[in-house]
Amino acid sequence: MKTKIAGIETDYVGTASGCHDTTDEQCHELASACNFFTLKSCTLEPRIGNVEPRYAMLPIGTIQSMGLPDRGLVATLDTLESIKEKYGDKVKVKASIAGFSLKENIELLMAAFQDSQADFIEINVSCPNTDKSIIGHDFNSLDEFLWRVVDTVEGDIPVGLKLPFYGSLISHERLVAIIKRHDVSFITAINSIPGLWIDTWNESAVIAPNNGTGGIGGSYIMPFALNECRNYYNLLKGTDISLIGCGGISSGVDAYRFLLAGCDAVEVGSYLEQHGPSVITEINNDLSFQCKTRCYDSIDQIKGKLKTL
Ligand code: RRO
Numbered sequence: 001m002k003t004k005i006a007g008i009e010t011d012y013v014g015t016a017s018g019c020h021d022t023t024d025e026q027c028h029e030l031a032s033a034c035n036f037f038t039l040k041s042c043t044l045e046p047r048i049g050n051v052e053p054r055y056a057m058l059p060i061g062t063i064q065s066m067g068l069p070d071r072g073l074v075a076t077l078d079t080l081e082s083i084k085e086k087y088g089d090k091v092k093v094k095a096s097i098a099g100f101s102l103k104e105n106i107e108l109l110m111a112a113f114q115d116s117q118a119d120f121i122e123i124n125v126s127c128p129n130t131d132k133s134i135i136g137h138d139f140n141s142l143d144e145f146l147w148r149v150v151d152t153v154e155g156d157i158p159v160g161l162k163l164p165f166y167g168s169l170i171s172h173e174r175l176v177a178i179i180k181r182h183d184v185s186f187i188t189a190i191n192s193i194p195g196l197w198i199d200t201w202n203e204s205a206v207i208a209p210n211n212g213t214g215g216i217g218g219s220y221i222m223p224f225a226l227n228e229c230r231n232y233y234n235l236l237k238g239t240d241i242s243l244i245g246c247g248g249i250s251s252g253v254d255a256y257r258f259l260l261a262g263c264d265a266v267e268v269g270s271y272l273e274q275h276g277p278s279v280i281t282e283i284n285n286d287l288s289f290q291c292k293t294r295c296y297d298s299i300d301q302i303k304g305k306l307k308t309l
Pocket of ligand 1: 018064065067126127128129130192
């Protein structure tokens with residue numbers, strides 16, 4: 001299925017940041033397998049991230065505390081350029097930035113990506129696994145941050161935000177009131193939700209960092225992601241801000257749920273991590289099948305049409 005994010009045509013199903021995008025080779029695999037994908041959140045300098053073990057499979061999802069391992073700005077830009085050289089406009093690439101200080105990192109990162117061939121730039125305001133506070137949770141700082149980073153840095157590439165799980169309509173209303181004041185073209189909801197898993201055999205946590213607390217992904221978080229997206233869909237009506245859903249999608253039926261909730265596109269994270277890049281096209285095709293069997297041939301016929309009882 002085709003859609004538009006911030007006016008740019010892409011497949012409905014793409015990839016979430018931080019999944020199968022750690023190396024240049026993995027990014028090229030994503031580019032060859034799907035039409036729209038997201039790069040790992042980028043910091044100015046390379047980072048090794050948190051101690052191992054930092055990722056574990058759970059019964060219906062994952063827990064991880066990667067700690068923002070990434071190859072840094074120079075290597076990420078190299079990968080982006082080589083992908084664009086090879087695939088041109090056939091592949092839409094979303095860069096993700098997660099600088100550690102406003103002045104030195106974020107403005108530099110934003111300026112660098114605004115000068116790149118990225119199709120979209122996502123600011124990760126929701127990374128749960130570093131000692132940095134989550135700016136998406138601090139609405140006063142977010143307002144100032146968006147003015148400095150999104151409105152002030154010049155460039156035509158659409159900029160969006162990767163959001164944390166908020167869990168309340170009041171927070172969604174406040175968030176949307178803020179982003180409407182700035183040049184935000186899309187939002188992606190949601191990042192992983194902080195949680196803890198316990199292995200009773202070993203009477204132990206299953207990952208090492210942060211006493212075992214990490215971001216939960218996969219099927220556990222889908223109902224929470226759907227609820228956040230539904231609220232955003234209602235609050236964003238009448239704006240041209242696109243809504244990307246993310247959280248536990250592993251099939252065309254799951255993608256169809258996010259479509260009914262009102263998402264313009266979706267991203268696959270944990271399931272991609274477990275099964276590899278071929279799942280993205282499979283889910284997109286499965287979504288087409290779901291739509292066709294219900295006699296819909298475009299996403300606009302269904303988007304947001306969730307019935308309530
Ligand atoms: O690297 C991570 O630990 C990480 C990041 Br940046 C993020 O945005 N979300 C997540 O679950 N893990």
